Amino acid sequence: MNIDVKDHAALSDVFNEDEDRVNWHDETLWWIRQKRDKAVNQLPEWESLRETASQIKNNVLSYLSNYLQQFEANATKNGIKIHWAADAKEHNEIVLGLLQSKQVKQMVKSKSMLTEECHLNEFLAENGIDVIDSDLGERIVQLAKEPPSHIVLPCIHKKKEEIGELFHQHLGTPAGNADPQFLTETARQHLRETFLTRKAALTGVNFAVAATGEFVVCTNEGNADMGAHLADIHIASMGIEKIIPERKHLGVFLRLLTRSATGQPITTYSSHFNKPRPGQEMHIIIVDNGRTIQLGREDFRNSLKCIRCGACMNTCPVYRRSGGHSYHNAISGPIGSILAPNLDMEKYADLPFASTLCGSCSNVCPVKIDIHQQLYKWRQVIVKNGYATTAKKASMRLMSFTLSTPSVYHVGGKAGRWVLKHAPFAVNNKFNPWYKHRDMPEPPKESFGEWYAKNKNGR
Amino acid sequence: MSSRDKILAAVAANQPAKVDLPDIDFLNGAAGNHVGKFTGVLTSIGGKAIEVNTFDDVKAYIKQTTNQGDRVVSTFSEMSDCTELINDYQGLPHDLQDIELAVIGADLGVAENGAVWVKGDLLNQRVVPFICQYLAVILKKEKIVATMHDAYEQIGSENYGFSTFIAGPSKTADIEQSLVLGAHGARTMTVFLME
Amino acid sequence: MRVGLFIPCYVDQFYPDAAKATLQLLEKLGVDVIYPPKQTCCGQPMANSGFEHLAGGCNELFIKNFAEFDYVVAPSGSCVLHIREHLHDDKNPEVAAQLSSKVYELTSFLTDVLKVTYLPAKFPHKVGFHQSCHGQRGLHLSQMSELVAPGFSKPGSLLNMVEGIEIVPLNRIDECCGFGGTFCVVEEAVSAKMGKDRVEDHLEHAAEFITGVDMSCLMHMEGILNRKGSKVKVLHIAEILNGE
Numbered sequence: 001m002n003i004d005v006k007d008h009a010a011l012s013d014v015f016n017e018d019e020d021r022v023n024w025h026d027e028t029l030w031w032i033r034q035k036r037d038k039a040v041n042q043l044p045e046w047e048s049l050r051e052t053a054s055q056i057k058n059n060v061l062s063y064l065s066n067y068l069q070q071f072e073a074n075a076t077k078n079g080i081k082i083h084w085a086a087d088a089k090e091h092n093e094i095v096l097g098l099l100q101s102k103q104v105k106q107m108v109k110s111k112s113m114l115t116e117e118c119h120l121n122e123f124l125a126e127n128g129i130d131v132i133d134s135d136l137g138e139r140i141v142q143l144a145k146e147p148p149s150h151i152v153l154p155c156i157h158k159k160k161e162e163i164g165e166l167f168h169q170h171l172g173t174p175a176g177n178a179d180p181q182f183l184t185e186t187a188r189q190h191l192r193e194t195f196l197t198r199k200a201a202l203t204g205v206n207f208a209v210a211a212t213g214e215f216v217v218c219t220n221e222g223n224a225d226m227g228a229h230l231a232d233i234h235i236a237s238m239g240i241e242k243i244i245p246e247r248k249h250l251g252v253f254l255r256l257l258t259r260s261a262t263g264q265p266i267t268t269y270s271s272h273f274n275k276p277r278p279g280q281e282m283h284i285i286i287v288d289n290g291r292t293i294q295l296g297r298e299d300f301r302n303s304l305k306c307i308r309c310g311a312c313m314n315t316c317p318v319y320r321r322s323g324g325h326s327y328h329n330a331i332s333g334p335i336g337s338i339l340a341p342n343l344d345m346e347k348y349a350d351l352p353f354a355s356t357l358c359g360s361c362s363n364v365c366p367v368k369i370d371i372h373q374q375l376y377k378w379r380q381v382i383v384k385n386g387y388a389t390t391a392k393k394a395s396m397r398l399m400s401f402t403l404s405t406p407s408v409y410h411v412g413g414k415a416g417r418w419v420l421k422h423a424p425f426a427v428n429n430k431f432n433p434w435y436k437h438r439d440m441p442e443p444p445k446e447s448f449g450e451w452y453a454k455n456k457n458g459r
Numbered sequence: 460m461s462s463r464d465k466i467l468a469a470v471a472a473n474q475p476a477k478v479d480l481p482d483i484d485f486l487n488g489a490a491g492n493h494v495g496k497f498t499g500v501l502t503s504i505g506g507k508a509i510e511v512n513t514f515d516d517v518k519a520y521i522k523q524t525t526n527q528g529d530r531v532v533s534t535f536s537e538m539s540d541c542t543e544l545i546n547d548y549q550g551l552p553h554d555l556q557d558i559e560l561a562v563i564g565a566d567l568g569v570a571e572n573g574a575v576w577v578k579g580d581l582l583n584q585r586v587v588p589f590i591c592q593y594l595a596v597i598l599k600k601e602k603i604v605a606t607m608h609d610a611y612e613q614i615g616s617e618n619y620g621f622s623t624f625i626a627g628p629s630k631t632a633d634i635e636q637s638l639v640l641g642a643h644g645a646r647t648m649t650v651f652l653m654e
Numbered sequence: 655m656r657v658g659l660f661i662p663c664y665v666d667q668f669y670p671d672a673a674k675a676t677l678q679l680l681e682k683l684g685v686d687v688i689y690p691p692k693q694t695c696c697g698q699p700m701a702n703s704g705f706e707h708l709a710g711g712c713n714e715l716f717i718k719n720f721a722e723f724d725y726v727v728a729p730s731g732s733c734v735l736h737i738r739e740h741l742h743d744d745k746n747p748e749v750a751a752q753l754s755s756k757v758y759e760l761t762s763f764l765t766d767v768l769k770v771t772y773l774p775a776k777f778p779h780k781v782g783f784h785q786s787c788h789g790q791r792g793l794h795l796s797q798m799s800e801l802v803a804p805g806f807s808k809p810g811s812l813l814n815m816v817e818g819i820e821i822v823p824l825n826r827i828d829e830c831c832g833f834g835g836t837f838c839v840v841e842e843a844v845s846a847k848m849g850k851d852r853v854e855d856h857l858e859h860a861a862e863f864i865t866g867v868d869m870s871c872l873m874h875m876e877g878i879l880n881r882k883g884s885k886v887k888v889l890h891i892a893e894i895l896n897g898e
Binding site: 028031032045048049051052055056058059061062063064065068069084085086090134135136137140153154155156159160163180181183184185187188191192195196212220221222223225226229230240245247248249250251252254255262264265266267268269270271272273274275276277286288292293295296298301 | 461462463465466467469470471472473474475476477478479480481483485486500504552553556569571572573574579584585586589590606607608610611612614616618619620621622623624625626627628629630631632633634635636637639641642643644645
């Protein structure tokens with residue numbers, strides 16, 4: 001029963017070796033879910049706000065090619081240079097080219113999941129460019145040489161003592177000091193120097209407004225602004241799906257975003273970049289990287305409505321008990337599990353199975369993506385395309401013990417027999433994954449069908 | 460074929476049948492005690508609201524909270540006697556790094572989330588509200604609206620180079636979800652609500 | 655009114671008492687109930703594993719067994735949801751669509767069709783109620799904690815008719831138990847941990863019994879309770895509503 005491939009189940013198995021840590025992780029994220037509940041319950045119009053946002057995004061997807069061109073024209077008019085990248089490689093090369101043209105060797109970056117998706121930092125490092133992530137959580141995982149485990153809370157998997165140790169090693173703080181206030185102040189001082197000395201800054205894009213050509217970046221720390229307003233060149237990376245039609249639609253999305261993410265009424269800073277400041281260059285890279293393929297998948301295109309709030313992760317009982325890294329993808333959790341198979345169906349074939357289909361993710365989603373329905377549909381697609389490694393593995397595992405144990409009932413019909421033959425709780429032995437932590441049901445003297453035949457027949 | 464044309468062609472080929480935009484006017488906020496709500500929410504996110512009558516009240520506050528030699532900047536000619544006016548600042552943004560307190564104006568306040576709308580263009584240096592250690596904003600009480608929808612209705616199609624909503628001091632909770640104020644931006648945010 | 659009784663395969667095999675209670679409860683309420691003997695499975699285990707295309711036989715059989723009834727009732731939210739969402743017949747799509755809309759989970763049949771306002775049941779115990787996800791979020795048997803909407807609970811309103819029962823509060827009112835069909839073995843570690851956590855919530859609030867509309871979730875929690883040697887028992891909601 002050796003599983004070599006590191007899939008979600010195997011990685012979760014490792015994560016669950018330390019139960020106290022699982023409890024801590026689960027409780028921390030559940031606390032954020034509760035903050036979200038408290039915030040959204042203060043808005044009686046919450047559900048119609050979600051519905052409105054969903055409809056706006058439906059409109060965006062259906063007019064996307066027009067909106068992208070409109071955005072390009074308006075942004076260009078505003079003095080912003082637009083670049084187009086078909087994939088991660090092209091995106092990274094555009095960034096590198098811009099930096100090289102300015103002889104820049106160091107860049108400060110605020111949070112952008114797209115650059116995680118493109119593995120930009122690694123690429124730039126290979127090309128002699130030093131990148132410093134300025135979001136505190138991102139900086140922490142960067143020091144730890146790990147990817148973020150959550151799209152909004154990059155180091156939610158790390159305990160403060162571990163962060164204290166990282167800061168001790170890399171920033172020279174006293175050993176054993178794990179006070180969040182102290183560590184944050186240290187990062188503030190350390191990164192202030194970075195902001196003041198970097199000539200290039202890269203940010204993500206939360207929303208790009210077609211009608212005006214402006215884009216909005218949301219942070220709580222102010223790191224995107226500190227980077228962008230001090231640098232000579234500001235590069236913003238955005239996926240094609242970040243477009244919204246008009247400025248007034250920001251009202252809908254900014255009301256939803258942070259309430260869903262952390263329970264705050266809005267991020268501290270929601271900065272609207274319309275034009276470069278005098279003497280500065282501003283560039284936007286519009287990235288496809290598989291998004292147009294997803295747009296063409298009728299069952300899955302709604303995943304492009306995502307505004308990256310992370311609410312589906314915080315509420316997901318599986319995410320909370322398996323940690324973001326078990327999803328082995330830049331975007332973890334339920335939304336990551338429906339985005340990733342589009343990028344590489346074979347590599348991410350396990351992710352749609354990493355769910356009980358409980359449906360909580362779809363209910364918290366501020367743009368009403370039918371996440372759990374898509375997980376179900378991806379399972380069908382993955383099996384049909386022959387990538388059913390997880391499912392096959394499961395049935396192999398089950399077969400290995402059920403076939404040798406003819407204690408299962410014979411029920412009429414092929415389907416019934418299939419189910420009971422594969423019923424995980426039917427057999428009591430150490431190869432049965434059910435039995436590791438759970439007892440079997442007591443077998444009754446007779447089935448309901450038998451009882452009915454004896455007692456109720458001929459009625 | 461350029462990547463641009465390739466992407467746009469793929470989008471056009473794959474986008475679903477056209478769907479109309481929904482009406483969002485129904486979301487506009489109702490009348491209410493916007494000042495009270497604004498003050499409550501701003502306080503809950505770590506900011507502070509102080510009701511004042513004149514610039515003299517703001518000046519008194521500055522005197523009380525800053526030390527001799529602190530660099531205090533503002534965008535109000537009414538306060539040129541006690542602050543450095545930065546309306547015409549033409550230097551490097553980096554040279555603003557030692558600002559202790561910045562007093563700036565906001566065009567709008569939003570009751571539902573305690574945010575104020577600050578136009579970077581009026582500061583001449585966009586970095587001011589972020590790089591200062593402490594931030595103070597002067598806002599006319601009558602400029603507070605109920606929700607973000609009302610805010611964008613007021614903003615309309617106004618043309619700006621850079622503008623931002625600021626709601627409270629810079630903050631992070633990245634370390635074990637412990638809230639810490641003063642991440643990279645201003646450590647405190649005080650909003651003076653003026654009649 | 656003729657009602658076909660649909661008993662999910664694992665309930666038939668492992669929990670016949672839940673099936674008997676369902677039958678007796680419906681009969682007690684004056685319903686003409688018939689159990690077609692040749693029924694098997696709704697096909698969900700295969701479909702949820704990605705093998706929906708192999709569930710055609712289940713669909714055909716289900717339609718053959720149940721098309722003739724005014725209603726079909728099952729003591730399981732999960733199996734009913736699967737039928738509602740996925741029952742299809744390429745040859746007779748209308749028959750399948752019509753049938754799937756007549757299939758009810760037991761408690762919603764009692765509240766929505768029979769409109770029951772009184773039950774002669776008595777159960778003087780502290781009971782934890784588990785919101786099974788498919789019944790709750792799929793069939794909307796109860797309000798969901800994620801939504802900003804007025805609260806309601808169809809099974810809860812029925813339990814409130816039972817004399818002497820005390821429903822214990824829970825810290826997390828509608829968290830998944832982690833069963834999830836084949837998830838329980840494919841993702842053994844997370845599944846078992848979810849089950850443990852769910853059970854703990856009930857134990858912490860001194861439940862003597864855990865009940866719910868889905869035997870599969872209850873079976874999962876029972877497996878954990880028994881492993882830890884707990885005296886707390888699981889009972890399908892039909893067994894409580896049918897209690898004397």
